[in-house]
Amino acid sequence: MKILLINGGKAFAHSGGELNNTLHAVALDTLKELGHEVRETVIEQGYEVATEVQNFLWADSIVYQMPGWWMGTPWTVKRYIDEVFTEGHGSLYASDGRTRQDPTKHYGSGGLLQGRHYMLSLTWNAPIEAFNEPDNFFEGRGVDGVYFPFHKSQEFIGLAAQPTFIANDVMKVPDVERDKAAYRTHLRRVFG
Numbered sequence: 001m002k003i004l005l006i007n008g009g010k011a012f013a014h015s016g017g018e019l020n021n022t023l024h025a026v027a028l029d030t031l032k033e034l035g036h037e038v039r040e041t042v043i044e045q046g047y048e049v050a051t052e053v054q055n056f057l058w059a060d061s062i063v064y065q066m067p068g069w070w071m072g073t074p075w076t077v078k079r080y081i082d083e084v085f086t087e088g089h090g091s092l093y094a095s096d097g098r099t100r101q102d103p104t105k106h107y108g109s110g111g112l113l114q115g116r117h118y119m120l121s122l123t124w125n126a127p128i129e130a131f132n133e134p135d136n137f138f139e140g141r142g143v144d145g146v147y148f149p150f151h152k153s154q155e156f157i158g159l160a161a162q163p164t165f166i167a168n169d170v171m172k173v174p175d176v177e178r179d180k181a182a183y184r185t186h187l188r189r190v191f192g
């Protein structure tokens with residue numbers, strides 16, 4: 001399988017970006033060990049938008065490695081998506097999917113990457129209970145509920161989700177070896 005790894009780690013304020021770099025490296029090693037062909041983009045090192053469109057056209061699966069910032073995607077990763085997906089009009093997506101005959105239906109069905117996948121690998125300081133418990137901060141919506149607009153942006157270009165990985169408590173109770181081991185297990189289950 002051809003897999004594009006996107007590292008959205010960034011040093012900013014109290015975030016060092018190192019945990020994301022570490023998990024990105026775990027994915028590189030593990031997926032190569034499993035025999036997959038891997039390309040990587042490290043957003044902080046810069047990228048060519050046209051090359052990224054080609055990477056999306058090349059990949060069977062795209063893995064996004066990123067921290068949770070203010071309840072969602074860091075602006076650098078959002079900018080990457082805005083730039084690359086917009087450039088991909090005509091190759092990543094044909095249109096918004098609607099027809100003039102029935103303009104209220106099928107919005108979001110114009111993606112051209114049908115049959116391909118993406119996966120989120122996330123780092124958050126929040127504990128998992130904040131996502132899953134009905135009486136906790138995210139009202140029981142779960143991690144994928146919190147990332148609903150992000151998931152929809154991927155579906156818009158035709159991609160389908162693979163199971164999300166999240167490392168929790170990464171500042172308050174950091175345990176990098178635990179997170180690395182859990183991510184390796186997750187990758188082997190999804191891509192093995």
Ligand SMILES: Cc1cc2nc3c(=O)[nH]c(=O)nc-3n(C[C@H](O)[C@H](O)[C@H](O)COP(=O)(O)OP(=O)(O)OC[C@H]3O[C@@H](n4cnc5c(N)ncnc54)[C@H](O)[C@@H]3O)c2cc1C
Pocket residue numbers: 009010012013014015016017018019020021022066067068069070071072123124125126170171174176
């Ligand atoms: C603007 C902003 C908004 C934020 N908003 C939220 C939010 O809404 N919700 C939330 O839960 N969190 C939030 N955070 C926290 C953020 O999610 C975490 O800081 C981030 O996930 C940590 O990832 P990192 O790669 O920056 O880790 P780092 O800060 O680099 O590392 C985290 C810990 O792991 C250790 N570590 C990392 N790599 C290694 C290694 N290889 N070996 C040994 N130890 C290592 C570090 O020493 C540190 O103790 C926010 C942070 C910022 C800056």
